[in-house]
Amino acid sequence: MALLRVDPTRPEPLFQQLVDSVKDAVARGALRPGDQLPSVRELARELVINPNTIAKAYRTLESDGVTYSRRGAGTFIAERGSSTLRPKESKRRLREGLARLLADAHAHGLDAAAIEKLFHEALAKFDFAEEATRE
Amino acid sequence: MSNHPIEFDRLTCYYGKHKAVDTLNLNIPEGQVTALLGRNGAGKTSAIRCLLGFQEPTRGTARLLGHDVRALPYEVRGRVGYVAEAERLIPWMRVCDIVAYQRATFPTFDADYCDQQMRRLQLPRRRRIGKLSRGMRAQLALLLALAPRPELLVLDDPALGLDAAVRREFLEAMIDMIADEGRTVLFTSHIISDVERVADRVAILDQSVLRVDAPLDELKSRVRRWRAEFDGPPPSPPPLPGLIRSRPSTNGLWLTATSSAESVRGAFQELGATTVVDEPLALEDLFIDLTHPQEAATCDR
Numbered sequence: 001m002a003l004l005r006v007d008p009t010r011p012e013p014l015f016q017q018l019v020d021s022v023k024d025a026v027a028r029g030a031l032r033p034g035d036q037l038p039s040v041r042e043l044a045r046e047l048v049i050n051p052n053t054i055a056k057a058y059r060t061l062e063s064d065g066v067t068y069s070r071r072g073a074g075t076f077i078a079e080r081g082s083s084t085l086r087p088k089e090s091k092r093r094l095r096e097g098l099a100r101l102l103a104d105a106h107a108h109g110l111d112a113a114a115i116e117k118l119f120h121e122a123l124a125k126f127d128f129a130e131e132a133t134r135e
Numbered sequence: 136m137s138n139h140p141i142e143f144d145r146l147t148c149y150y151g152k153h154k155a156v157d158t159l160n161l162n163i164p165e166g167q168v169t170a171l172l173g174r175n176g177a178g179k180t181s182a183i184r185c186l187l188g189f190q191e192p193t194r195g196t197a198r199l200l201g202h203d204v205r206a207l208p209y210e211v212r213g214r215v216g217y218v219a220e221a222e223r224l225i226p227w228m229r230v231c232d233i234v235a236y237q238r239a240t241f242p243t244f245d246a247d248y249c250d251q252q253m254r255r256l257q258l259p260r261r262r263r264i265g266k267l268s269r270g271m272r273a274q275l276a277l278l279l280a281l282a283p284r285p286e287l288l289v290l291d292d293p294a295l296g297l298d299a300a301v302r303r304e305f306l307e308a309m310i311d312m313i314a315d316e317g318r319t320v321l322f323t324s325h326i327i328s329d330v331e332r333v334a335d336r337v338a339i340l341d342q343s344v345l346r347v348d349a350p351l352d353e354l355k356s357r358v359r360r361w362r363a364e365f366d367g368p369p370p371s372p373p374p375l376p377g378l379i380r381s382r383p384s385t386n387g388l389w390l391t392a393t394s395s396a397e398s399v400r401g402a403f404q405e406l407g408a409t410t411v412v413d414e415p416l417a418l419e420d421l422f423i424d425l426t427h428p429q430e431a432a433t434c435d436r
Contacts, residue, residue: 048310
C-alpha cells in the first residue's frame, strides 16, 4: 500500500500522521469502504516504524469510525457516516482547524478572495459526492 | 517482578571525581521500546554499564528483571540481549563459528530462528567476521543478541558509524523483532529520526541528570516553541514551570516549554507582549533546546 505515508522528522506524532494519512486517502477516494488495511506487522515493516505506533493509529481510526475490524480477518474501511462523533463535535473540530489555517493565511497576507478560491479548489479534490444526496 | 524489567533507583556513578550518572530514577515498562538520549558524555553508556553489572554503581542501584545489579545471577544475564557501542566481534572467526559459540553459551539459543534470520539477511556463513561489511557485522551482532530469545534487549548506540542505508536495514531487523513478540527494548542513539521511528518512550539525560521521561507522542504534542514580540527591548523570561529554554531575539523572546498554552499566553500578556505565536516542535529541536551546550562536552563513556 503505497498511499500511506509518515515523516518521522515532522513535529506531529507518527500515529497522528498515519491517522491523518488514512483519513486523507478515504476522503480522496483512494481507499473505499470495505478496502482492507495492511496488518499492523506488515505496515510496521513497510513504513519501518514501531508496530505499537501502527496499533495506536488503528485504534484511533476505529474509535473515530473510519475503520472497523473483524477478529482474525483484519481492519477494513467503514462506510461513510460511521463516525461516532456527533455532528456538533465534528463541526467544532472543523471550525477550530479552519480558524488556525485562516490565522496563518492572514499572517502571510492572503486576502479573502484568494482564500476562498483555494478553499474551493481543495474541496473539489475530495469526495463529498454522497454527502449532497444524504443531507 | 513488577512490570518494569528495568528499574534505575537513585543510581549514581562516579569515575574518580567525574560524576557520570547523577541520582537516576527511571523505570522502563515491559513490551515497549524506550530510547535513552543524551549528548556525548551525558551518562547513557555509564547507566547501561551499571545496569548490566559491568560497572559498580557508586550509590543507589538498578534492578534488571527484578534483580539487584550488584549481585546479578548468571541466569538473569542470559535472559538479556546486549549489543555494545561499536560492538567488536572477533575478526578471525567465521560467521558459523561465532554462531556455534553463542549457541553453546546460551541454553535458550533458538537455532531455527537463527538459521531463518541468517537466510533472510543473507549472512555468508563461511566468511570471516573481519571480511564482513560494517552493516553485516551490525546485523550479525543484533542476531547474536536476539537468537537466545532474550526477554529484554539493550542496545548501546548500535547504529554508530553505519551509513543511512545500512542503518535502515538494521532498523528493519529491529522492527521485525519487536513486531514478532512485543519485547522490551532499551536503546541509545544519536540519530533522532531513528528514535522517532522505533521509540514508544523517550528518556533524555543531560549532563548526568535525567531531564525527560515521557511517551514520545505525548512529548511531541506537549512541547511547543513560543515567540513573543514587545515594543522595546524584551523583558527577562517569565518563570514558567515547564520552561525548557528561552533566548532573546531582536525585539522578542523565544521560549521552548511544556507549559499549557494558557499559562504561556497569560505570562506573555502580563509582560506586555504585542504578539504571541507558537508552533509544534520536532524531537530533534527539543533535544537541542534541552541539551544546548553550556560547557564543552566530555568524552562519552
